[in-house]
Amino acid sequence: QVQLVESGGGLVQAGGSLRLSCAASGRTFSSSPMGWFRQAPGKEREFVAAISWNNYRIYGADSVKGRFTISRDNAKDTVYLQMNSLKPEDTAVYYCAAALSQDALADQASFYDYWGQGTQVTVSS
Secondary structure (H helix, E strand, O other), X not given: OOEEEEEOOEEEEOOOOEEEEEEXXXXXXXXXXXXXXXXXXXXXXXXXXXXXXXXOXXXXXXXXXXXXXXXXXXXXXXXXXXXXXXXXXXXXXXEEEEOOOOOOOOOOHHHOOEXXXXXXXXXXX
């Protein structure tokens, strides 16, 4: 059974940092794209960042560029999201995703085949 398990969420003050982790089990994604999405209350799921097996990265909204960094450890089948200078508008449930395709990198949710359960990030002002 394939599982993606996120961790590292929590409550932080504005300006603080969090590092999210997503560990895969049940199969390896070391050759596959992995990404992060987020969903705030009352809003649609939003693409945050994605990374290819060889560390090519794309980021979503301009609001996260320069503050969030995606990385991965293929030996551990784990992807990370380092979030710095957090703002209240970053409050959301953050989801990890993994794709079976090895030849592309995308920001559409439909591209990804597996999803984690999500981890809550709350940024207080």
